[in-house]
Amino acid sequence: MLVASLGIGIIAVIASALLGPKKGTRAKLMPYESGNDPEHGGVGTGQRFPVHFYLVAMLFIVFDIETAFFYPLAAAYQKLPQFAFFEALTFVILLLVGYYYILKKGVLEWR
Amino acid sequence: MPDWLAAGLITLLKAVLVILGLLTGFAYMTLVERKLLGRFQMRPGPNRVGPFALLQPVADAIKSIFKEDINVTMADKLVYTIAPIISVTFALLAFGGIPAGPAGSLFGENPWVYNLDAGILILLAMTSMGIYGIFLGGWASGSKYPLLGGLRSSAQMISYELGMGMSLLGVLMMVGSTRMTDIVQYQAVNGWFIFFQAFAFILFLISAFAETNRAPFDLPEAEQELVAGFLTEYSAIKWALYQMAEYISMFTASAFMTTMFFGGWKGPVFLEGFIPGISDWPLVWFIAKMAFFIFFFIWVKASILRIRYDQLMRFGWKVMLPFALFNTMLVAAYIAFVGRTEWKGGTVYERFGLNQSLGWWALGLISLGLAAFMIVRSDVFRPWFNKTAPVRSRTPQVPQTGRAGGD
Numbered sequence: 001m002l003v004a005s006l007g008i009g010i011i012a013v014i015a016s017a018l019l020g021p022k023k024g025t026r027a028k029l030m031p032y033e034s035g036n037d038p039e040h041g042g043v044g045t046g047q048r049f050p051v052h053f054y055l056v057a058m059l060f061i062v063f064d065i066e067t068a069f070f071y072p073l074a075a076a077y078q079k080l081p082q083f084a085f086f087e088a089l090t091f092v093i094l095l096l097v098g099y100y101y102i103l104k105k106g107v108l109e110w111r
Numbered sequence: 112m113p114d115w116l117a118a119g120l121i122t123l124l125k126a127v128l129v130i131l132g133l134l135t136g137f138a139y140m141t142l143v144e145r146k147l148l149g150r151f152q153m154r155p156g157p158n159r160v161g162p163f164a165l166l167q168p169v170a171d172a173i174k175s176i177f178k179e180d181i182n183v184t185m186a187d188k189l190v191y192t193i194a195p196i197i198s199v200t201f202a203l204l205a206f207g208g209i210p211a212g213p214a215g216s217l218f219g220e221n222p223w224v225y226n227l228d229a230g231i232l233i234l235l236a237m238t239s240m241g242i243y244g245i246f247l248g249g250w251a252s253g254s255k256y257p258l259l260g261g262l263r264s265s266a267q268m269i270s271y272e273l274g275m276g277m278s279l280l281g282v283l284m285m286v287g288s289t290r291m292t293d294i295v296q297y298q299a300v301n302g303w304f305i306f307f308q309a310f311a312f313i314l315f316l317i318s319a320f321a322e323t324n325r326a327p328f329d330l331p332e333a334e335q336e337l338v339a340g341f342l343t344e345y346s347a348i349k350w351a352l353y354q355m356a357e358y359i360s361m362f363t364a365s366a367f368m369t370t371m372f373f374g375g376w377k378g379p380v381f382l383e384g385f386i387p388g389i390s391d392w393p394l395v396w397f398i399a400k401m402a403f404f405i406f407f408f409i410w411v412k413a414s415i416l417r418i419r420y421d422q423l424m425r426f427g428w429k430v431m432l433p434f435a436l437f438n439t440m441l442v443a444a445y446i447a448f449v450g451r452t453e454w455k456g457g458t459v460y461e462r463f464g465l466n467q468s469l470g471w472w473a474l475g476l477i478s479l480g481l482a483a484f485m486i487v488r489s490d491v492f493r494p495w496f497n498k499t500a501p502v503r504s505r506t507p508q509v510p511q512t513g514r515a516g517g518d
Binding site for chain 1: 123126127130134175176177178179180181182183184185192195196199200203204232252253254255258259262265266269270272273276277280283284285287288289344347348349351352420421424425428429432433436439440443444446447448
């Protein structure tokens with residue numbers, strides 16, 4: 001499946017590269033900036049972007065690990081004793097404390 | 112020919128068939144979408160190229176191959192080329208694990224390419240790999256609009272993945288297996304999960320819209336706001352590959368919802384009374400259910416406005432995540448205190464008798480009630496994500512005195 005789907009993508013790109021016209025002029029190859037000359041663009045030139053994206057990525061890691069812990073618990077849940085529910089509840093409450101903290105800290109508020 | 116080679120060849124053949132089917136499906140999907148959008152807006156839609164515009168997708172495909180493939184000067188050449196390939200590869204790969212029928216129903220072969228024990232986890236992992244394609248594409252274009260669009264897109268997709276993953280936990284708890292055929296089998300015995308997990312279904316549906324960048328959440332390619340987001344610098348076939356990835360992930364989302372909540376390839380049993388054996392036409396039911404969801408995707412696109420980015424993120428973190436967690440704990444409490452499935456080993460599940468326990472029906476009613484409450488009283492939740500954050504300005508605001516405009 002991986003081989004076949006990778007193959008499709010690569011074949012398509014190569015076919016297009018072979019078949020399409022190649023007439024790049026300087027103006028055509030410039031990055032798009034609404035018709036202006038591009039200012040300090042380009043990969044690795046240190047463009048700045050809001051720190052919110054970083055925070056969201058961090059929170060995603062935390063909560064995704066939580067979800068990852070939940071999957072085996074969920075898959076085995078019917079065979080576990082009733083006590084497993086309280087263990088899960090404790091875990092969730094601990095996480096909700098963290099969630100409440102970031103909520104009140106205003107991390108989830110986008111401006 | 113040794114056995115493993117034959118099995119491998121058959122798998123490869125099935126993979127190629129699925130991929131060709133998906134590509135054709137994608138091509139005609141664009142046509143169906145344009146036609147339906149046209150109908151929703153009281154206009155005919157495309158109707159020139161061939162009968163019923165059936166050749167329109169062919170024309171589009173040929174055009175996109177023969178267009179000039181522009182490599183922007185500022186772009187990182189390697190990543191710029193690889194990113195759309197990553198995107199489309201994992202979109203295609205995710206579809207292979209979804210069972211389209213019972214074992215051995217496809218000319219003696221199994222109607223899935225791979226069926227792993229951790230099927231759901233693999234599928235979620237594949238969908239999150241698609242984020243790499245989008246973000247790397249945005250970054251490698253070396254321009255401002257794509258970078259911002261890619262960032263927004265990846266932040267949106269990871270946020271809604273949490274709600275998506277967590278809304279499935281209730282289903283997993285009830286079935287006790289992450290294998291997709293097990294889940295379909297379970298629903299064939301006990302009834303579709305839409306009845307027991309309506310609330311989880313609505314949460315999953317919303318995150319599926321966000322995850323596939325569709326309709327009310329298509330922020331990454333918001334044409335009116337950010338040109339075309341991460342697609343701005345892409346042309347020719349690379350652009351088409353991104354479009355392909357989007358539509359195929361839509362197919363996957365539809366097929367996944369069908370499998371998880373709507374009984375997969377099993378038809379409704381009450382129809383057996385009219386035509387015996389009608390609920391056992393696997394591919395027909397599977398495709399019919401998928402088609403319904405795809406129609407729903409297009410319908411929503413035609414009727415709901417795009418929401419603002421800050422509202423989108425607030426909705427994901429403040430509504431989807433807590434509600435999905437709440438649903439999980441609700442199911443957990445129900446299983447712990449009221450009832451468990453009689454599990455007979457393997458993939459055989461006993462149907463609930465009324466004298467055995469309450470079954471899932473009470474939980475189903477609670478879940479339906481929650482879902483209805485969420486839909487009817489959605490105004491209650493609106494302030495959670497719709498309020499405008501207080502503006503903190505660096506310079507103190509000078510109160511306006513005197514005439515407007517000053518002297």
